Structures are given as structure tokens and as C-alpha cells.
Amino acid sequence: MGKNILIISSDNTGHGHKSITESLFEKIKDDSDVNIHVVDGFSLGGQILLNIGKSYGPITRSAENLWKMVWNLSAIKPSVVNTMIESLIKNNFLKLLDEIKPDIILSVHPNFNGSILNILEKQQIKIPFIILIADLVNIYPLWADKRADYIISPTVEAREKCLEYGIPAENIKVLGFPVRSRFFQKNTKKKVTYKKGTPLKCLIMSGGEGVGNMETIAENLLNNFDCTVKIVAGRNAKLKAKLEHSLKSQYGNKVEIYGFTKNIQDLMLSSDIAFTRGSPNVMFEAIAANVPIIITGALPGQEEGNPAFAEKSNLGVVCKDISDIKNTITKLLENDCEKLNNIINSQREFINSHAAEDILQFILDVEDGYYVPAADLSYN
Template structure:
């Protein structure tokens, strides 16, 4: 048998609801290939592989619900959080075509970074007991929701010890959990920052450039910086939000803030900043942790982000605020050196937390299951 026929295939099923599920999939692929680059690793959006025409409408609906109807979204989210996943049958719409796809690819292992994808893999394994495919589920927010939990899943990657403990309290075996943090690219790893004479603040709105503060705040900060340019260095990354980029660079340009559009070197950028003002998504949070960057986050309104914000508070790795006025006060306090000890405290807490998670073992954990 030649080497190509011998090659093992790992399928990573993901989804486009927020950037975190896809970035976790890419990070896991990176860790696997670092361990053995002879593995065939396929990343696939499980909706595109099954009912592709509904992918865009579903993503749009998710974005609109989280933005305009967070109360309704949270009702459903918290219902699923404590609801046994076996009663949720929404995955069935994807199964006929996804089953065909899995059979045609014939993977040796399936990794899911989205709950409904994990439900599909579980259904496949229950209906095909003669060819059960080993499976891993990667929990991409700091949550202990039951929507991620399925009977045939062999291993779970979880964000922290607390999440493992909470699942064990719910009756699950401690042996199936691996504490990896939310997987992010190892390019973000930065254990020691090179300090600057200025405080460096990065404003991030995720890949889509959607910020939790108004454009008017950006203009306030730009004017405020006029007197403090020697003490504070600010960069805004607008991502794929071209309208905002044009507003801040052409229509009403900022003079004291560096405005960047879509960047491909996010990991390098993050290593050069002392603080990041951003959203509380799981991937963003662990990119900040990996690069030793404390974060400033608005108290969120959406289920999983609320859980992530609780984690930020409980671990002491960021600052939470309620509105733009709060945020202005935080900026002023930073410049008056009133938060120096708090920033140092957050740095220490991030350094300690990193000793409790093991993203560097992701490759080992995958091969532990693949080889068995």
C-alpha cells in the first residue's frame, strides 16, 4: 500500500456563526500538522456540506438576533444550556447530505467546533455503529452548556478547569476532558511584552469590524489624544467594515489614531499592544490571553458572551464597562496612572491562567484518540 493510501484523514466540522468556530478549526489544524504533516486535515462548514443554500440566511439571522433581539436569543440560548441535547432535533435537516459527505470522505476522526455539528456527528455514529468514527468536540466559549454534550463523543477540549469541573458535576466522566483553552493559532503566543514608553491601546471589532462603542467615541478619543500623544498610542482595526474605514480615514478622518482596515498579521499586532478594547468572543479572549494582553470589554447582552465576561471578571484578566461614558472614564484613569497596579495585576493573572491550560498539547490529544 502506498503512502497516499496510508494517509489518515481528519475532518474538522465548523460554522460561520461568529469568527471563533472557524479560527478554532484553523488553530487545531495547525497543531495537528505541526505534529505530523502527513495527515490530511479537511476543514468544512457543516452547513455548506449539507444544505448550502441556507448558510447565508442562517448567518444573517444569527447576526440580527444577537444584535437586535438579544433577549429572544438569550431565552433560546439559556433554554439549550440546561436542556438535554438529545431533545434538540434541529440537526436532522443537515443529516442526509452530511451523511453522504462523511461517507465519501471516510475520515478517521471528526472534530467539531460548533454544537450542531457535534449533534450531527453523534447522530451519524448512532446510526452507523459498525463504523463509528472517533470524535472530539471543541467548546469555543467559556460555557458549560449541555448543547455541546453528546453520548458518542470521545473527548472534549474545554476552555478552563472550571468548565471541566462543572461538566463533571453534571455527571460526566472527568477522563474525557482536556483543558486546552479555546484553541487559537500559536502565532499569538507572547510570554513577555517589550514595553514602550507609551501605553499602547488596540481597538478591535472582530473580523467584521462591529464595535461595542459609537463612532462618536472614536472621535472623542481622537480629540482627547491631541494632548496625550506622547503617552498613549491608539490603533483601530476596522476589519472588513469598509464603511467605517472610509468614515475614519476619508469622510471625517482621525488625526491622532492609526486606522487599519482588514489585517492579516493580527498576531504580530496584538503582541505590540498593552491593552485591547474589544468584544468578549471566545476566540478573541484567548488570543488576548495567549499574547498576554489584558482586555477592556463592554458588559455583553448575548448568552455565550455574558459567560465569557463572567470569566474575565472572575479571573481578573480584563476590565468590564457599561457604556461609552464609563469607557471615557477608564481611558482618563489609564492616562492618569490610576490603573497601573490593576493592569499589572491583570498581567499576572493572565500569566498564571496560562499555566492551567495546555493548547500546546492539542496535537498530542488528537493523536491519543486517532492512534487508539
């Protein structure tokens, strides 16, 4: 009989949660008896909760201060969030359990940890529950529920926050950030050179929602360096149209504009530098592709600590003021791209290419009883 893993994810709050789930799917062997069932947690709450999930894109694209307020309020009163979501998802979640009969539950979204644990506790249903944190440094209290059997942390920094929230050290496992295999750079001897007649290949992106002043970044690059620029506007169709109108007419084939693409790895792997905001998923995909990153911003709340995290480990540099891009790039290109190539080497040493595999194996070990938490693991 196969093992059933239920993953609680999200389809509309950025693309990171889906990417994490896909990275775990990849590690299931063709002849494996492991079955993964993924559900969008917001869909369990009917149209009300689904609309809340879908509001993430518009808010983060055009109302960052509102997003910061929402983030702060959720962090102050996690129990209120848990109770509200519990009431909305309870019936559909119990139906889902009856249908799938999971051997273990993995949550990759903070909004559903406490609410699902509330339901399991009140219904006296005992299923191992594991949280996989999808943020790097600043984490919601919603990620850190003491009732979870284990919390998988991508970084030591996130682990420290869990400890601050009162999670026992033995319940936290630092296993890295899972990235889909197609992002990993196959050429381990990659090196950037910048010489006359060989344009610098630049990629500008900002996560699935297309946040940030991409036009100004592109203009700074094209006006000051011999380069080509590829821009990924994500789901932001208005931004894509605006960029095509303003940049293509001026710079022609030196610029390529993309909407949301499933082949982002090809763009990363063929680039010398990637400009991005501090999105955990985008950052780690770029690191896996061995592309130096220049971080030009971060969403308030969960992304605020990510730029400093990248600089601390020499995974990229931070450029808070877009007008300073020329100076930032110039320094990276000095002495035959010395700093740029040092970043490439640091990324290669930093990334855990087996993170997804390690995480999946840990989950299966918990299900098999190799890691036994205090609670009874039997399914009622």
C-alpha cells in the first residue's frame, strides 16, 4: 500500500510555494509507492478565502504599504488568523482527509499551520504534521507552531527565529531551500568575462508578480554598458505591455520582454547577472543557476532580511538606489570581473543541490517512524 503525503500549498500567493512543491515531486521515483497530493489551502475556504489568496498579487504589485500592514497585523495576532481560517476550511479539510487518508501532512504556507493543527487537535485526529518554511530570515509567527511534529528550516537564520518563538531545538531541522533540478548549473567551471564585442547578458526579474521599476533598471544598463537585457514581467500584463512600448522602440533587439514563463531556468542559465527583488524562491533559483544576483528591493515583512542575507554569504550585492546601478556594475566588472566571479564561486559552495531530496527523505523517515515525536502518530 502506498504512502500518502498531503501537501498544503498555494496557487496564487506568488509562485514560490508551487515551485517548492514541484521540487519535491521530482524526487519521487517512477516505481515509488509514494503518492503526493497537493491542495491549494485557500481553495478549502470557499470563495471568501480564495479571493483573499488572489489579492496577494495586486497588493504586492501596487500597495506595498498595505501589504506591510497586513503582514504586521498577522504577526501580532496569529491566533486570530488561525481561528478565522479554521472556521472557513474545517468542513472541506475534513472531507479531504477522509478522501485521501494521508499518512503525513506537509504545509508549505504559513496561513494554514495553526488552523489545520486546531482542527486535528479538536477532532482528535493524529497525523504527523510537518511545516516547511518558505522564507529565509524574517518569518511569520504563523510558521512557528509548537504543536507541529517538526519544522524544516531553509536557513540557520530562520531556525534562530523559530527558537525565539519557543520551538524546541530538536523539532527544527535545517535542510536547505528546495530548488527544482532544472535550475542547477551543469557547467561547474562557469566564469564571466566582459570584453569589447562580447555584451554582458543581463536578466531583470521580480518574482511571479512582476514588482519593481524594471524600466529604469534596463535604461541604466543599456545607456551605460555594452549589454543585452531580458526582462520577465511575470503575471503583470500591464507592465509587460508598458515595457514593450517604451523599451523596444528605443533599444530594439538589445531588449527582450517576457510575461510569466515556465522556462525561466533557460533565461537564468544563459545570463551573466540577474537583477531581482529579495524573493526567496527567485534568489535560490538564481543561486542554483550560478548567476550573480543584484537585489534591488524586497517586499516589506518576510523579505526584508533577505538582501542582507545574500550579501553576508557573498551570493550577490544589494543596490537599494536604482540610480547607483552604474557604479554597482562597474565595481563588479573591475579587474576582469573579479568580484563577479567571486560571487559565482561563493554560490557554488553555498547551495545544497540535494535539499529537495533531503527534505523528502526526512518526511518519509518521519512517516516510517525513524523520527518519532512525542505524540502518537496513528491515524484515527
